[in-house]
Amino acid sequence: MIRNILGSVVALAGAASAVLSPFRDWYGGRAGQDYRVADLFEGITPTESGVLVSILLPFLGAALLVVLGVVLRSRLVVALAGLVVLGFTILWMVRQGQAAGSLVVGGDGAGLQVGVVNALAGGVLMLIGALLMTGRRSRRERERKPVEPFAVPAADQVDTWPPTQEPGMSVQTSPWPEPEVDPYTGPDPRDLRDARTRSCPQAAPHPEDDPRDPVHPPHPPPPPQG
Numbered sequence: 001m002i003r004n005i006l007g008s009v010v011a012l013a014g015a016a017s018a019v020l021s022p023f024r025d026w027y028g029g030r031a032g033q034d035y036r037v038a039d040l041f042e043g044i045t046p047t048e049s050g051v052l053v054s055i056l057l058p059f060l061g062a063a064l065l066v067v068l069g070v071v072l073r074s075r076l077v078v079a080l081a082g083l084v085v086l087g088f089t090i091l092w093m094v095r096q097g098q099a100a101g102s103l104v105v106g107g108d109g110a111g112l113q114v115g116v117v118n119a120l121a122g123g124v125l126m127l128i129g130a131l132l133m134t135g136r137r138s139r140r141e142r143e144r145k146p147v148e149p150f151a152v153p154a155a156d157q158v159d160t161w162p163p164t165q166e167p168g169m170s171v172q173t174s175p176w177p178e179p180e181v182d183p184y185t186g187p188d189p190r191d192l193r194d195a196r197t198r199s200c201p202q203a204a205p206h207p208e209d210d211p212r213d214p215v216h217p218p219h220p221p222p223p224p225q226g
Contacts, residue, residue: 007132008070011078014125015063018085021118022056027096027103032056032115040091044099058088059119066126075135082126089119 022032033056036049062081069077093116097103104111 003132003134004073007075007078007129007134009129010132011066011070011081011126011129014082014085014122014129015066016122017118017125018059018122019056019063021115021122022054022059024115024118025113026092026115027100027112028110029113032119035092040088040095044095055088055092058084059122062123062126066129069130073133073136075130075133078133079127079130082123082130085119085123085126089116089123092116 024031026032026035033051033054034049035044035055036047036053037055037057038053039045039047039049040055062084065077065081065084069075069081093103093112
């Protein structure tokens with residue numbers, strides 16, 4: 001979007017420079033509007049030209065192409081307008097050089113003047129504007145749906161890890177691998193051991209395990225004295 005706006009401004013500035021150039025001096029104090037369009041194909045003559053049949057005519061057409069290209073956001077149309085301006089300007093330079101014998105650049109008004117510079121600069125700005133513009137997206141690009149990211153599944157659904165579609169957590173909360181789960185799904189061995197202990201009664205202790213002394217048994221308590 002920004003590139004389209006910037007390119008459009010540059011191209012419109014080039015169109016304005018090209019349209020204003022025929023009203024300035026081109027060569028030897030002669031304005032660009034004094035050159036007929038026919039002189040560019042038949043040769044430069046000293047005959048004065050009207051404004052609507054002068055070199056201004058192709059420049060106005062190029063300016064309209066620039067406006068149309070900006071509205072349509074067409075880089076091709078804007079570039080075509082720049083080529084039209086540069087083409088007619090270079091063609092004029094060739095014909096003027098043939099008529100004068102050579103082209104000179106003089107500060108006293110005897111050679112190429114500012115009008116030619118304006119025309120060349122306008123054509124170059126149009127081409128730069130076309131390069132800056134991004135243009136319109138094609139119909140296929142506009143209809144192409146954006147790729148949606150993988151959505152986080154609900155808590156009661158089995159999620160898959162993209163893009164391999166392998167089972168796994170959808171949100172990784174730790175960089176370390178997940179601990180492996182014991183595949184044994186039976187009862188707890190500690191519960192089985194406690195159950196066996198409760199079902200088997202304890203055997204009577206052996207005599208040697210009796211803490212009492214078998215040689216010197218304990219004396220019975222004395223009878224009460226009345």
